[in-house]
Amino acid sequence: MFDLHRLRLLRELKHRGTLAAVAAALSYSPSSVSQQLSVLEKEVGVPLLEPVGRRVRLTEQGEILVAHTEAVLERLEQARAEVAGSLTGLTGTLRLAAFQTAALTLIPPTLTLLRAAHPALRVHVTEAEPEAALPALRARDFDLVIAEEYPGHPHPRHPELEEVDLSQDALRLALPAGAGEGPAGRPWVMEPEGTPARRWAMALCRDAGWEPDVRYESTDMLLHLRLVEQGHAAALLPDLLWCGRKPTVPLLELPGGRRSRRLFTVVRGGSSRHPAVRACREALARAAQELDRTAGDG
Template identity: 70%
Template sequence: MFDLHRLRLLRELKHRGTLASVAAALSYSPSSVSQQLSQLEAEVGVQLLEPVGRRVRLTDQAEILVAHTERVLERLERAEADLATSLTELTGTLRIACFQTAALTLVPSALNLLRGLHPGLRIHITQMAPEAAMLALQARDFDLAIVEEYPGNPNPRLAELEQEDLLDDPLHLALPASAGHAAGSSPTASLRSLADHPWTMEPEGTAARNWGMTLCRSAGFEPDIRFETTDLLITLRLVEQGHAAALLPGLMWKGQPTTVALRPLPAGHRTRRIFTAVRRGRSQHPAIQACRRALREAAAESEPTRS
């Protein structure tokens, strides 16, 4: 019978890419990881890794082993869920990755609910970009991820993960004070009226930036991006002070009056999807279910009120 620990190391290598990354994630030395994988090759009797420059990649036979390892680990997570369900008190640690606006709005309310209902459950929160959070969830760095998805920019559908919708978050054009309240009457005209105004957006390569650029170009202009940040609180402050136009989600205000003038966006670009993701076999764990319930309650209170 193959050694499960060594199989997990092979799986880690598939998801993390390098021996050094596997070693860092598991607190091993790279030489120890390499030695364990060499022993696994001896056990199975076939080559599992082949050199590619200074890196290694998995052979077809290694991919077969990893696929079986995924199913074994899924069964073990289901066993863990069944064991936790049999207990009367919810304990342990739940590791959550989430993006900024969820961390600012949904998560604190959900934590309040969980603290009252399950005081023995320890919650660990890490703010992380959605793209990285999904990969880290797949690699078992987290138990649950809260993720955003922008119109026309769907996230990759990873077979190992299960998704559950949380809410549709409205997206708005945020007018800087210097632009006044006289932007064009139609959504496209409102966008086009700010073609010569400075803009703030997330950095290149992010889903929000790709969506924002597509939106502006569809309206017929290239935005003059003067400010780049992933911090929406900075973005909001720049708009409030009249320094830039921006595209902001309704979740920023979570039931509170808005602080800037907002305009609707063209059809097809008006909401982003927010959902939770877990690994297959993990969704029935009582800690996951309790967290998802708390997040749904927090999401139900998130509709912003216009000032």
């Protein structure tokens, strides 16, 4: 019989990459993690790790063990959901991660709905971009992530994660008021290189036949907006940024098929039936619907 705690440590190493990262995440010392994994290797009877430079990686047998550990942990998620479902009233903590514009516009009304319906449920919110939040979800740092997908740039799917669509968020070209020249002749603000938003934006401009002059880089959409408002740059802004309010800068439609990003929620397999996860998804859906209605009225 293999020790589940040690199997979890091996799984953490698979997802976090280094012994130091595992130790930091679980509040252990690296030597303690290494010792526990050595004990697991003795239990299994074969090497589970092999050195690669200064780091280690899982052997084929280690990968097999992690795959089975994932299946066991998914069943435990299902058991946790069933136990929670058998209780009256929601308690405990739900750990939620959301990117900036979703955190600004969807999270506050969602918290209001959850507080009214489930006052004993504690919701812990972290602002995090999907490229950081989704690996953290797989590592069990979060219970639910609000993520985004840009048109023509699908994100990698992971079989152990479950997605549910939330809404479509329109994207528009924002130009400073009174700008004489078009977008090709102006400085631009975009998200940093390597991000899905940057890849989508660059492809959009290049498909139109020109290379954008990117002078400002930030993941902060409020900074993007401020630079447009004060005449320093053009930007591609999501409608979610306005939260139902009237835009403060001129906006232009994008070409067909490239006009909106997909917003969706992600949880680990087996946890989608947990009452707290279901309640949060329902509240998020209501908040998104109300925001769409408000935007439509405006």
